[in-house]
Amino acid sequence: xxxxxxxxxxxxxxxxxxxxxxxxxxxxxxxxxxxxxxxxxxxxxxxxxxxxxxxxxxxxxxxxxxxxxxxxxxxxxxxxxxxxxxxxxxxxxxxxxxxxxxxxxxxxxxxxxxxxxxxxxxxxxxxxxxxxxxxxxxxxxxxxxxxxxxxxxxxxxxxxxxxxxxxxxxxxxxxxxxxxxxxxxxxxxxxxxxxxxxxxxxxxxxxxxxxxxxxxxxxxxxxxxxxxxxxxxxxxxxxxxxxxxxxxxxxxxxxxxxxxxxxxxxxxxxxxxxxxxxxxxxxxxxxxxxxxxxxxxxxxxxxxxxxxxxxxxxxxxxxxxxxxxxxxx
Numbered sequence: 001x002x003x004x005x006x007x008x009x010x011x012x013x014x015x016x017x018x019x020x021x022x023x024x025x026x027x028x029x030x031x032x033x034x035x036x037x038x039x040x041x042x043x044x045x046x047x048x049x050x051x052x053x054x055x056x057x058x059x060x061x062x063x064x065x066x067x068x069x070x071x072x073x074x075x076x077x078x079x080x081x082x083x084x085x086x087x088x089x090x091x092x093x094x095x096x097x098x099x100x101x102x103x104x105x106x107x108x109x110x111x112x113x114x115x116x117x118x119x120x121x122x123x124x125x126x127x128x129x130x131x132x133x134x135x136x137x138x139x140x141x142x143x144x145x146x147x148x149x150x151x152x153x154x155x156x157x158x159x160x161x162x163x164x165x166x167x168x169x170x171x172x173x174x175x176x177x178x179x180x181x182x183x184x185x186x187x188x189x190x191x192x193x194x195x196x197x198x199x200x201x202x203x204x205x206x207x208x209x210x211x212x213x214x215x216x217x218x219x220x221x222x223x224x225x226x227x228x229x230x231x232x233x234x235x236x237x238x239x240x241x242x243x244x245x246x247x248x249x250x251x252x253x254x255x256x257x258x259x260x261x262x263x264x265x266x267x268x269x270x271x272x273x274x275x276x277x278x279x280x281x282x283x284x285x286x287x288x289x290x291x292x293x294x295x296x297x298x299x300x301x302x303x304x305x306x307x308x309x310x311x312x313x314x315x316x317x318x319x320x321x322x323x324x325x326x327x328x329x
Contacts, residue, residue: 001240002026004066004108006051006099007073009036011181012114012170016070016229018042018179023233028064031073037326040179051095054102061106068110068239069103070232071096074143077187078118081140082282092143093150100154109159110239111151112232115166117221117251117288119145127291130166130247137285148247155245163235167250168221168290170228172311173318180318181225182325189220189258190312193265194319196273204273206258208280211287217258219287221251224305224314234299246298251290252306261312268312 003020007013008029013036020027027044030051038046045064049056051073060066074092075081081088103111118141119134136142151162171190173180181191196204209216231250238246256264262273295301305311 001067002028002065003236004028004030004060004064004069006030006069006071007036007114009033009038009040009046010072011183012225012228013070013072014040014042014179015174015225016072016232017044018174019226019229019233028060028066030060035183037182039326040182042179051098052090054098057098058102058105061102061108066106066108068112068236069099069108070112070114070236071099072114074114076116076140078138078140078284079187079281081138081143085139088139088143092140093146096147097150100150100160103160104154104158109161110236111160111162112235112239113147113151113162113164115148115164115247116141116144117166117168117249117290119148119166120285120288122285123288126287127253127289128249129291130249130294138282152245161239161243162245163238164247165231165235165250166247166290167228167231168223168288170225171222172224172226172305172314174226175305175314177314177317177321180315180322182322189261190222190265190315191319193262193273194269194316197265197269197271198319198323200323202274203276204262205276205278207278207284209277210280213257213286215257215259218284219255219257219289221253221255221289222261222308222311223251224303224311227303227305231295231299231301234295234301238299248295248299249290249292250295250301251292252303253289253291255287255289256308261308264308264312265316268309268316
């Protein structure tokens with residue numbers, strides 16, 4: 001089965017490509033390399049294409065018999081999306097519609113979509129279930145929800161079946177240490193904390209200390225990157241078997257505050273981490289914790305690396321060996 005992975009040179013995409021290849025899938029990785037890394041792609045075919053370029057995108061479908069798509073390509077910085085919503089509606093919505101139209105033209109009827117917990121906004125109940133109200137508090141979350149709605153209507157009209165995976169905070173690195181997280185600029189908490197350990201930043205900024213949480217800082221649900229990747233493969237298998245479209249949350253069901261993550265990182269690395277309290281960021285909900293019972297029940301998803309210490313340890317293994325990310329690889 002030939003799988004097209006958009007955004008496959010990125011953090012989540014590259015880890016999913018590894019798992020797909022190990023399970024015997026034929027993989028075409030598509031990325032514009034604006035944020036992804038060619039060195040992160042572990043095998044298969046690679047094509048440098050921007051989804052906003054409809055002609056080049058259609059050429060990929062024309063030249064390859066594609067059976068299904070796993071769609072990661074997106075901009076994903078919450079703060080940037082608030083400051084520059086135009087960029088996000090173009091890269092996350094218009095580009096994704098180009099992908100759907102190419103699939104339609106070349107009769108590709110299966111897609112696994114990388115959605116986000118950001119579709120829920122400030123949740124009306126915790127832990128978050130798939131039937132929670134969706135009310136995004138930032139343009140990033142809005143674009144993810146808009147595309148979920150788009151594929152629902154494409155399914156209704158054209159029979160394009162989908163699985164949308166709404167995940168929480170992806171974290172950690174491949175257990176081998178060969179690939180990991182490398183963003184510029186870095187916006188995710190765990191690598192930011194580890195950069196402080198490596199002396200690459202003077203302190204960790206804590207955005208908001210007055211939330212209604214156990215220690216006043218934001219609480220998030222962290223899921224290991226390989227467990228996340230495996231969920232995409234289970235979603236593909238559902239579609240391969242003729243399963244109907246579905247939406248699933250992906251998380252561990254347990255939340256950790258910013259301060260708790262810092263303490264875990266201090267334990268794992270044996271280093272003291274300096275912090276600096278700063279005001280809240282626009283669009284940041286106080287608590288995001290998922291229940292993943294639906295995907296566990298329906299797809300038999302069972303996370304292997306669900307201990308927060310293990311998650312941070314794998315991230316530390318990568319960052320310690322690759323302090324400059326893929327530039328040192």
